[in-house]
Amino acid sequence: MSTDLTPVSAKSAHPPPPSQNGSAVLRDDVAGAASRPLLPAAGPERCCPCNKDRNEATGSRCKRSGEKKGCPCRAKGKKCINCNSCDLGICENRDFAPADEQTDDAERDEGSDPPSMHPRVIHSDEFSGQGGSESYAPAQCASCHVRAASTSKGLCYACLSSGATPPHRPPPAVPLASPASPPLSSLVQEKLFEAYGTDEFHQRSGLRNTDWQCWRSRLAPFRGCLWDPPDKAAESKRLALLLAAEARRCRVEQQPSERFLICANTVLYRAPDVTAQEDIYKTMERRMDQWEEGDIEQLVQETERNDALLATIPVDEKDANAATLRQFRRLIEKGEIHGRTVREVLESKHPAQRDPDPSCFIDQPLPPLTHVEITANHIEPAARATKRGAGPLGGESLVWRSLLLKFGPVSAELRSELAAQTTFLANEIVPWEQVQAVRSCRLIGLDKQPRVRPIGIGEVPMRMMAKAMYWVFGVDVEIACGEVECVLLVDATNAFNSTSRPAALWNACVLWPRCSRFLFNTYRGHAALYMSGQSAPL
Numbered sequence: 001m002s003t004d005l006t007p008v009s010a011k012s013a014h015p016p017p018p019s020q021n022g023s024a025v026l027r028d029d030v031a032g033a034a035s036r037p038l039l040p041a042a043g044p045e046r047c048c049p050c051n052k053d054r055n056e057a058t059g060s061r062c063k064r065s066g067e068k069k070g071c072p073c074r075a076k077g078k079k080c081i082n083c084n085s086c087d088l089g090i091c092e093n094r095d096f097a098p099a100d101e102q103t104d105d106a107e108r109d110e111g112s113d114p115p116s117m118h119p120r121v122i123h124s125d126e127f128s129g130q131g132g133s134e135s136y137a138p139a140q141c142a143s144c145h146v147r148a149a150s151t152s153k154g155l156c157y158a159c160l161s162s163g164a165t166p167p168h169r170p171p172p173a174v175p176l177a178s179p180a181s182p183p184l185s186s187l188v189q190e191k192l193f194e195a196y197g198t199d200e201f202h203q204r205s206g207l208r209n210t211d212w213q214c215w216r217s218r219l220a221p222f223r224g225c226l227w228d229p230p231d232k233a234a235e236s237k238r239l240a241l242l243l244a245a246e247a248r249r250c251r252v253e254q255q256p257s258e259r260f261l262i263c264a265n266t267v268l269y270r271a272p273d274v275t276a277q278e279d280i281y282k283t284m285e286r287r288m289d290q291w292e293e294g295d296i297e298q299l300v301q302e303t304e305r306n307d308a309l310l311a312t313i314p315v316d317e318k319d320a321n322a323a324t325l326r327q328f329r330r331l332i333e334k335g336e337i338h339g340r341t342v343r344e345v346l347e348s349k350h351p352a353q354r355d356p357d358p359s360c361f362i363d364q365p366l367p368p369l370t371h372v373e374i375t376a377n378h379i380e381p382a383a384r385a386t387k388r389g390a391g392p393l394g395g396e397s398l399v400w401r402s403l404l405l406k407f408g409p410v411s412a413e414l415r416s417e418l419a420a421q422t423t424f425l426a427n428e429i430v431p432w433e434q435v436q437a438v439r440s441c442r443l444i445g446l447d448k449q450p451r452v453r454p455i456g457i458g459e460v461p462m463r464m465m466a467k468a469m470y471w472v473f474g475v476d477v478e479i480a481c482g483e484v485e486c487v488l489l490v491d492a493t494n495a496f497n498s499t500s501r502p503a504a505l506w507n508a509c510v511l512w513p514r515c516s517r518f519l520f521n522t523y524r525g526h527a528a529l530y531m532s533g534q535s536a537p538l
Contacts (some may be wrong), residue, residue, distance in 0.1 A: 033371065036142075048073045051084040062093040063086055099210055113293060142166070153378035185355045188502045195366060195509040196520050198429055201502060212258035216437055217298050220392035220530040220537070222307040224442075226268040227280060229402045235284040239267055240403045240410045242288060246419040250434070258436040261393040263291060266299035268395060272309045279409040324357055330336050345452045346445055346531075347538060356500035360507075367513045374468055382468040383415070391459035392442045392530045400460045422465040426518040432525035438462040443529040443538055456529055462522070473514045480511040 046052070050071050052063045060070040062085050072079045074093045085091035141147050144157040187197040229236040246260045267287045274283050289298055385403040390396040403413050404418070405435055424430065441456035501523055509516040529538035 018515055026357045035454055046083050047103050048083045050080075054265045062091045072349050075499075078456070081177045087298045134474075142512070147252055157301075158443070179445055179497075187204075187358060188355055191506050192502060195506055196517070198430055198431070210256065212262070212437075215262055215296065216440075217537075218300060218391065219262065219303060220440065220442075220528075221532060222269075223310060223532070224265075224390045224392070224395060225270040225307075225310055226265065226399055227270055227284075228389075228397040228398060229406075230277065230280065231402070231406060233281060235281050236287060236403070237407045238405055238408045239264075240414045242267075242291065243403065244410075244414045247414070252419050253430075256433065257435060258393075259325070260461070261437055263294070263392075264395060264399070264502065265393045266296075267291065267305050268399065269303045270310065271304055271306045346443060346454045346529075354500065356503040360500060360503035362507050362510045364510050366509060369509075369513055369517065372426045372473070372514050374419045374426065374465075374472065376412060376419050378468040379415045379419045379422070379464060382464045382471065386460060386464050388465060389457045391442050391462075392458055392528075393437070394459045394461060397460050397463075400464070418461060418465065419468070422468055422518075425521045426515070427466070428471065428521075430521045431515065432521075435521055436525060438527065439525070440528040440530065440537070443531050456527070458527075466522070468488065468517075469515055473512070476512050476514055 143164040
């Protein structure tokens with residue numbers, strides 16, 4: 001995941017949020033041609049004032065040569081070195097060093113000892129060029145500005161191994177996820193490093209206060225009322241292509257997965273005053289144009305307005321109050337006058353993780369981790385079988401089934417990108433920041449009379465990927481478990497949330513190696529649990 005911010009366009013009528021200072025537009029075409037992400041300034045003084053105020057009049061791409069609106073560097077016959085456009089990756093007056101020069105610079109870099117590679121880990125730079133566009137250019141390291149940033153911290157592995165400090169970001173004003181659990185014991189850290197090559201575990205979602213995470217925290221508590229993609233409409237095909245391009249960027253450029261979900265949410269969010277089919281087509285077309293221009297903040301504000309309007313639509317009073325009155329009467333009859341809120345009850349259902357007993361870890365040698373492959377043919381039946389509710393952002397399963405199945409070659413491309421993302425999660429150790437958005441859930445409390453059961457409804461793309469993994473590699477679990485079955489009459493109150501995840505992931509690496517990295521990537525951190533109407537996740 002890149003550490004950059006995706007900014008609001010200069011054409012936007014709304015000012016950017018406070019966290020967007022120093023950002024500009026990153027524009028993608030539908031086919032998925034990648035742009036260079038935002039990087040820190042290369043020096044205290046700029047070689048030219050181009051794009052200083054994000055105003056087209058100053059020459060935003062350093063390609064004009066006039067005296068008033070042109071680039072001073074181009075007028076002098078020089079190449080730009082560290083202008084604002086260079087940071088944004090859109091400067092057209094810049095020299096990029098050839099691959100052999102970059103290699104020489106990397107060898108001359110002082111203290112750049114080769115980073116230690118864990119034998120069981122396939123690092124992201126080994127797959128960074130697979131499946132991407134031919135024009136793809138990886139983000140530069142924020143420290144040396146020479147090598148590609150191969151990690152989620154915006155630094156290359158050489159700079160990380162030499163002790164370089166990642167760019168600092170202040171903590172968010174509003175908590176974006178639940179706090180992390182206590183530190184792991186040395187035994188658990190050793191076990192995790194032996195199995196997966198990293199001991200970074202129990203991470204919280206939202207450690208970086210990026211614009212994408214702030215936008216997600218604003219959209220997640222909404223109702224999620226999305227239009228179904230219109231059948232046989234060019235706008236639906238364009239949306240499928242746009243989502244395929246965003247999924248490719250999340251995988252190849254290590255962009256946050258919020259991009260993929262926010263795109264679907266903002267383009268398809270229902271507008272109460274738009275009901276005719278032709279008006280829906282035009283609204284979708286206009287929103288996709290805004291997305292390509294980088295007007296993300298404007299789209300988020302429009303979604304906030306539409307959600308507020310949906311709340312004013314009158315509903316049948318009998319239907320709205322029947323469940324509330326029934327629950328209130330039942331509690332009064334039991335004398336439970338001073339009860340806890342639903343959020344307090346659900347918080348108690350998610351206790352902090354405890355260090356497992358050493359006997360919980362299966363004492364067997366670790367098997368080799370082989371490369372696994374998920375294709376579009378595996379995603380198709382998983383998409384057909386995924387049903388029911390929507391996650392915090394992405395919409396119901398019907399929306400994704402339509403995009404993945406109904407539009408011929410366009411849907412096939414989206415299925416291929418979802419399969420590539422599944423393969424990526426199943427073969428690499430992916431930073432939690434890159435996965436946290438698709439792992440977030442919409443939390444509801446199921447009334448079990450008198451108790452409450454927490455139900456987390458995950459994002460539909462994540463459920464499809466997990467279903468495809470189980471269908472392909474579930475036979476390994478059946479072989480490992482054998483034919484022995486038993487029933488235990490024990491109290492298993494809140495067993496799943498109380499289970500030790502480090503021990504479960506170690507045992508999965510022993511008994512289910514082909515799916516173990518997928519499980520580690522999706523359970524290494526705390527999933528953000530959003531309740532309706534509450535911006536702070538559980």
